[in-house]
Amino acid sequence: MDARFTDEQDEIRRTLRELLGKRCGPEELRAAVDTPAGHDPALWTTLAEQLGLPGLALPETYGGVGCTATELALACEETGRTLAPTPLFATAVLAAPLLLALGTDAQRAALLPRIASGGLTAALAVPGPALATALALTGHDRHGAWAGGGRAGGVQARRAEGGWQLYGQVDQVLDGHSARLLLVAAHTGGFARSRVLLFLVRGDATGLTRVRQTALDATRPQGRIQLRHVPAELLGDETVDALPALARLGDTAAACLAAEAVGAAGRVLERTVEYVGQREQFGRPVGSFQAVKHRLADAYVQVQAARSAAYYAAWSAATEATATTSATTATTGATAATTASAPATAHEETAGGLALAQALEALRRAAAEGIQLHGGIGFTWEHEAHLYFKRAAGDELLFGPVHRLRAHAADAAHVFEEAGT
DSSP, X not given: OOOSOOHHHHHHHHHHHHXXXXXXXXXXXXXXXXXXXXXXXXXXXXXXXXXXXGGTTSOGGGTOOOOOHHHHHHHHHHHHHHTOOOSHIIIIIIIHHHHHHXXXXXXXXXXXXXXXXXXXXXXXXXXXXXXXXXXXSSOOXXXXXXXXXXXXXXXXXXXXXXXXXXXXXXXXXXXXXXXXXXXXXXXXXTTTTOEEEEEEEETTOTTEEEEEOOOSOTTSOEEEEEEEEEEEEESSOTTOOHHHHHHHXXXXXXXXXXXXXXXXXXXXXXXXXXXXXXXXXXXXXXXXSHHHHXXXXXXXXXXXXXXXXXXXXXHHHHHHHHHHHHHHHHSOHHHHHHHHTSOOOHHHHHHHHHHHHHHXXXXXXXXXXXXXXXXXXXXXXXXXXXHHHHHHHHHHHHHOOHXXXXXXXXXXXXXXXXXXX
């Protein structure tokens, strides 16, 4: 691989950092998370109109920029630096790739240009606290038991006149309370022949109730959705197997999450180094004490190692997705969905998960050091250090824990299997 960034990639990072530096400071961040939506719609519109961020990794055919998962991960690194509360992850990282991979020609043509323009936000609704399992980050369930078992719990789908209806409840849906389009994983076919399919639900659909949840990490808002005989549209057709597509999406999602965590870790470490260089005790800067230098040096090495892992994971995801994306955009819906639903390889399953585990550990370490080395102010609600620590803890609750990310990667790579078994 070529580890150097292209001029275009450097420009994306520079432009996004400058814009977020002006539009997403601590005061703007707190104001945005306190709104009912949990993000600033004006900022999202600016990111869409000036940078094309929602469609960064979508083909130009659908109004996107035509970049890869690498550029999307670099954008996530910059949004992670400021903990920017935007629908970027839920819409561009989770929902849009599934629409591109599994949707029919008509569905892609109708929805993807609106996502690319920033006019349509979307969210992936996976029943239960099983998003990491559905994305094959902490386990690989080839039967979709995480979705509720097909008889009780989760979301059930049944045929109705003119389409489908959904019934059930989903908690912990990222941006689920505000997204204008929901991609809902639901069981269909009865208990004996139960299978998981993905359905499209409008945000204003009849019978849909959405409530914002109180989350540990307020900068990544979550919602609970309740569906009571809600009309829905099947994503793709009934021949599409959604489970491999979700598993394949996990590698890209993990790479973007890792980049986000690295950006946040780098920023909180920068703030801490700046503070200990100014704060004086016993007549000298706190940062001049050897013990403080050692702690910050260890955190710096951990962040840099995590950054390298995140970049590699993004490059790996982009490389693996190139052939799939080309096939998807060049073929009809059923053939494209079959191509995109091919099982992920062991290499794909390990790179993203390992990078995410390393990045979450680095962020937790950097945020903890930041809280302690800021002294009394670091423990206060007014200081933003606790927001970075909550991002690390919140992401680990949603997509981890770290030891399970590593354990699944080891299983996928057959690390502990004896030769010949």
